[in-house]
Amino acid sequence: MRRVESGERWSLFDPKVVPHLSDLHGDDFDAAYSRAEAEGHAMKQVAARDLYARMMKTLAETGNGWMNFKDACNRKSNQTLLPSNIVHSSNLCTEIVEVTSAGETAVCNLGSINLARHVGDAGFDFEGLAETARTAVKFLDAVVDINFYPTPESAASNKRWRPVGLGLMGLQDVFFQLRLPFDRPEARELSVRIQEEIYFQALSTSCELAQVHGPHPSFAETRAAEGVFQFDLWRTTPREPARWEALRDRIRLFGLRNSLVVAIAPTATIASIVGAFECIEPQISNLFKRETLSGEFLQVNRYLVRELKGLGLWTEDVRNRIKLAEGSIQSVAEIPQELKSIFRTIWEVPMRSLIDMAAERAPFIDQSQSLNLFIESPTIGKLSSMYMYAWKKGLKTSYYLRSRPATGIAKTTTTRVVEASKDVACSLENPETCEACQ
Structure with missing residues (x-):
């Protein structure tokens, strides 16, 4: 990470040549690593930032x-x-x-x-x-x-x-x-x-x-x-x-x-x-579908429901707009800003x-x-x-x-969903009918 920060190169070693590196850390690792470089044991050298970028690319693509x-x-x-x-x-x-x-x-x-x-x-x-x-x-x-x-x-x-x-x-x-x-x-x-x-x-x-x-x-x-x-x-x-x-x-x-x-x-x-x-x-999310071996379950944030019921805002119209926003309440104008901050x-x-x-x-x-x-x-x-x-x-x-996902899905509670720029029939409660959900 220090070499990434300073724009230096990173050396790649054959672990058979430097087996002791895996048992070191901190200053001891730094000294042994630099010594192995000086002795010409590196199999290859790359820009540390290029290697770091490859790592970030893998994370972005796989999450792993x-x-x-x-x-x-x-x-x-x-x-x-x-x-x-x-x-x-x-x-x-x-x-x-x-x-x-x-x-x-x-x-x-x-x-x-x-x-x-x-x-x-x-x-x-x-x-x-x-x-x-x-x-x-x-x-x-x-x-x-x-x-x-x-x-x-x-x-x-x-x-x-x-x-x-x-x-x-x-x-x-x-x-x-x-x-x-x-x-x-x-x-x-x-x-x-x-x-x-x-x-x-x-x-x-x-x-x-x-x-x-x-x-x-x-x-x-x-x-x-x-x-x-x-x-x-x-x-x-x-x-x-x-x-x-x-x-x-x-x-x-x-x-x-x-x-x-x-x-x-x-x-x-x-x-x-x-x-x-x-x-x-x-x-x-304030509203999402959980899939388990026992089936699929629609889960709703019960704390939010309690707050909205107390304000008289737990209406079909509000529920539909929360579903359209994929569980976010930030775009629902009627909901007070205090709740929007709490239920991010x-x-x-x-x-x-x-x-x-x-x-x-x-x-x-x-x-x-x-x-x-x-x-x-x-x-x-x-x-x-x-x-x-x-x-x-x-x-x-x-x-x-x-x-x-790169292509988000905006859901409605009836029969339409917009996936990218294409309309397909869908229902939040019946995702098996939706090509995108499948």
Whole structure:
């Protein structure tokens, strides 16, 4: 990324010639890479910006080939105190970043808190969140002992590190219930406070488990053994430093039962089951069709429906115009501007805000977060700037790049749809009749 920024060239090596590079990061990688270049081991050299542009082109075309940052993953990991412990990769969904080796295959035990169930008349229920987090960590830790391991390497890794990944879902539900636009300062502050509480309670519970059962076998090899928390690695100060200092002292005394405790996984299936919005993302649309193995289901934003009913605006005409706008309410004149701000879709929320919010909560996530990025009409220029910004903000990983089809479909509720410049018969409720939908 530095060479992209400065317009330099990038060298491509045969991994058989420089096998040690995969086990290095940071300054050690830089030195070994430059030395290999100087010794003439490069098989080919290309402009770093050309290679980066190819990567962006692949992302735009497929949504895959996720940009993850090895230096950030290693520098900000509790497991990498010793130079021999290296994070080589993430899991598929990019929220799990753990050390691996020839003898250890990283494993993690995941769970997600439904934030939507932690909002009451008085606002967000942090006491309830703390209780849920503490209960969840105990359950997740027990999985380490009762789980089935398909290989000796996975069993060895999980028993030695005992990592768990407590995540969340329904952040958008919380903002809807509190009537907060997704990226308003109050919403961003609440997002960080929620993440800090989960991290604190997870570490506290892990320390209590260590006091009873002993710390995980590799505790001495972790940064926590030296009193270092994730937010220290980000050079961030928590809200209540006094309670963190007390916890730091307890961890030095008793250790931790788990080397890692927090990871925000994608929650597509379980969020649908409990009726919440996925993980940390804004809503895709106020009205959309979900396809599952059980069939197709029309889903409507119940929070918006409640607001519009209260204003007497949940009429057939308004519903039709929301459908025509593919679930957006921004063009419906009757709807107040306040609601338009609250009920924006992901296509109407700046990606800079989404990246900023991810960076703001990251000091309280000792693994990583499945961060989808969304751009309606991707170009190499837009993507280049977006991922460069994510790298500069210090993010460890990113997930899918989501974009919309080049030919959009404007739906009506009766019999017509405009697809590109062609009219075809269609019905939102009966997409099998539409050539475009098929």
